[in-house]
Structure formats: C-alpha cells, structure tokens
Amino acid sequence: MTSRRPVPDESLYDVLGVAARASPAEIRAAYLSAARRHHPDKQQPGASPALDGHMPRITHAYGVLSVPSARAEYDATLKRREQAALAASTSVRISAEVDIDAFELVASADDVQEQAAQLRFKLDCRCGSAYVVELRELEAGHDLVGCSGCSLVIRVLLDAPDGAET
Numbered sequence: 001m002t003s004r005r006p007v008p009d010e011s012l013y014d015v016l017g018v019a020a021r022a023s024p025a026e027i028r029a030a031y032l033s034a035a036r037r038h039h040p041d042k043q044q045p046g047a048s049p050a051l052d053g054h055m056p057r058i059t060h061a062y063g064v065l066s067v068p069s070a071r072a073e074y075d076a077t078l079k080r081r082e083q084a085a086l087a088a089s090t091s092v093r094i095s096a097e098v099d100i101d102a103f104e105l106v107a108s109a110d111d112v113q114e115q116a117a118q119l120r121f122k123l124d125c126r127c128g129s130a131y132v133v134e135l136r137e138l139e140a141g142h143d144l145v146g147c148s149g150c151s152l153v154i155r156v157l158l159d160a161p162d163g164a165e166t
C-alpha cells in the first residue's frame with residue numbers, strides 16, 4: 001500500500017526529488033540518497049512492496065540526468081511538454097507580450113552550423129531568472145514562454161524578417 005498516487009507525467013527530476021535546475025553534484029547526491037533508501041538489499045524484511053519498482057526508475061533517471069548531452073535532450077523534451085501543457089491550458093495568464101527584438105540572442109552551441117539550428121533567445125525576468133526560448137520553438141508556433149524561475153508566462157511576438165516594413 002502506498003500513499004503515493006501514480007503521477008503519469010512525473011519527471012526524472014521528480015523521481016530523484018531534485019529541482020529542474022539542480023547541479024550535477026546535487027543530482028548525484030540525490031541519486032545516492034535515493035539508492036540507499038530504495039535499494040532492494042537495504043529493504044527491511046516486510047518493507048512495503050510498493051517500493052519495489054523504484055530502483056529501476058531512479059537508476060534510469062540518474063542515467064539520463066548525469067550525462068550532460070542526455071540531460072539537455074531530456075530538458076528539451078520536458079520543455080516541449082510544458083509548452084504543450086501551457087498551450088492546452090485556457091487558464092494561463094499571460095503577463096506580457098514581448099517583441100522578439102527585446103530578447104538577447106544566446107549561442108547555444110559552439111559549432112556555427114549547430115548555432116543556426118539552435119538559435120536561442122533570452123530575456124531577463126524581474127524575478128532574476130529568465131525566459132529562454134529557441135527559435136525553432138517559436139517557428140513551430142510555441143509563442144508562450146514560461147520563466148524558469150517563477151510562474152510568469154509571456155507571449156513572444158516573432159516579427160517579420162529584417163527588411164519588412166513596420
């Protein structure tokens with residue numbers, strides 16, 4: 001028996017119990033601590049069988065989040081999922097509409113060709129965190145961007161290419 005309800009969209013960060021912005025050291029510490037708690041060898045006799053399924057999920061979560069490239073890919077997936085949830089929600093309060101020109105262009109890759117594919121824009125939020133969005137997300141019609149540090153959501157106005165009249 002367990003008091004935990006199944007959470008279908010539980011993230012790998014949730015599995016480890018860390019924040020989405022946790023450092024590699026924090027992720028490792030959370031993994032070791034979770035592994036200690038859930039490892040089958042450490043279970044007390046008669047311990048809740050509900051815990052049995054945890055170790056593979058914890059190991060999988062750590063396996064992804066401990067590899068920078070895998071984590072980046074997972075973060076992108078997570079972000080798309082959040083975007084979809086945002087878009088599906090009618091109760092989203094959009095705090096502002098901001099022209100893309102107000103954003104700072106951030107290079108997300110060293111390789112020039114990759115840069116072109118991964119143009120990323122950043123705008124500081126008043127909470128001290130920032131809104132970050134990739135050009136291809138905008139082009140895919142995902143114009144709602146949530147701040148990574150607070151609950152504010154803004155709509156990004158992707159204007160016409162240079163040379164178009166205003």
Ligand SMILES: [Zn+2]
Pocket residue numbers: 125126127128129130147148149150151152
């Ligand atoms: Zn914020």
